[in-house]
Amino acid sequence: MPHINNQELARPSLYIPLGIVLAALVLVAVFLMKIPNFIRNGTYSLLREGLKEKAVWTTRDMETITGQHFIVRYTNGNQKDAELVLATAEQFYGPIAAKYGFSSSRKIPVIVYPSRAELNRNFGWPANESAMGVYWAGVIRVLSPTVWVPDQDPLSFQETFKKSGPMAHEFTHLVVDYVTAGNYTRWFTEGMAQYEEYKLTGFEFDEPTASLDQPLYSLSQMDRDFDNLPNQPLAYRQSYLAVRYIAEEYGEGALKSILINLARGKNMELALQSVLGMEMQQFEAKYQKWGMEKEKLHQL
Ligand SMILES: [Zn+2]
Structure with a gap:
């Protein structure tokens, strides 16, 4: 049986748009103008926050639940999965944020997609991509646990998602991105x-x-x-x-x-x-x- 946490193997394209658009802008600015670091960081952060706000706006019609640090968007009828995603994200926030000196005054958007096709469509992936989660431009996107967690018993379902799901992984990508301003x-x-x-x-x-x-x-x-x-x-x-x-x-x-x-x-x-x-x-x-x-x- 393939390991259910192979999501990273199928995650090729999400860095490319960010890499090309933001890095190119920042690099051009650095090489041409020798801008100070705080301006480079500020420019990058501004661009990323713009893209993040766009994602929050375009998903405004989805259902929403909020926790202390995250805001979770999900589709109608999928509240149980959304609650599990939120609880797991909140659980991992503390240890990772504290270790690397991350804090966020705004809630972090997490979008839960009910099918692989929906998740993939957001990044133009082929339909057979098997990613379970992606981080890009301030937003974490995940596949609904129901789609891939095999357990029937509610407790083991939650455990499997926490242990094999993408939340710790994707949140760490976000922390690295924020703490270094994309560098x-x-x-x-x-x-x-x-x-x-x-x-x-x-x-x-x-x-x-x-x-x-x-x-x-x-x-x-x-x-x-x-x-x-x-x-x-x-x-x-x-x-x-x-x-x-x-x-x-x-x-x-x-x-x-x-x-x-x-x-x-x-x-x-x-x-x-x-x-x-x-x-x-x-x-x-x-x-x-x-x-x-x-x-x-x-x-x-
Ligand atoms: Zn990764």
Whole structure:
């Protein structure tokens, strides 16, 4: 049976619009005008908030429930799923927000789609995409748990959604995006999202094709072309292990320090250098060696 948390494997296109539109605007501005970091951050945040408000407006006719930190939109008749989505999001908010210094004065929009087709249509995906959740431009979109959670018993239904669902993962993407004002690399945010998922739910990748006993991708390859790498499970697992290596060898505080450096406008290489005291090349060799040794000892 395929693992029900394979949603990330089928999540190619959501970063592309944001990457192209926002990053291109910001990069052009940075290169042409050498704008100070606070203006770059402000511009990015303004664009993202604009896109977020647009999503909130266009879903205004959907049913709505609100919690302390989230506002959940859902379709008529789907309230039970919406309540579970909201409760799960609220449960993960505290630990992730506190760890990485995130706070939000506005409620975070979550849109619950009743079918894969509806979710996919929002991103122009082909109908067979199997994503369970996406984060893009300040909004978390998820597939209704009823569509994919197999359990009949209400308690195990909730447990399965909490443990195998996309909430911790997508919320971490949001936190990384907000804390750094969009200044992060793809492997880093995928690694962070999977690391928090692992810490909060125990979920880890379990794909035989993601074994480290094969030629590995470089971090720069993953930054440039993540979605087109042929072995997606490997790209996701390498991202996860790079972040877990930092957390386990340098402490979770190092992850927060990297976020702070990114927020100040350093690129990933300089942020790693400041926090870990090594060049990207050395970091790459070290995390791979660490991962391969752990894998051999069955500690991953
Ligand atoms: Zn992800």
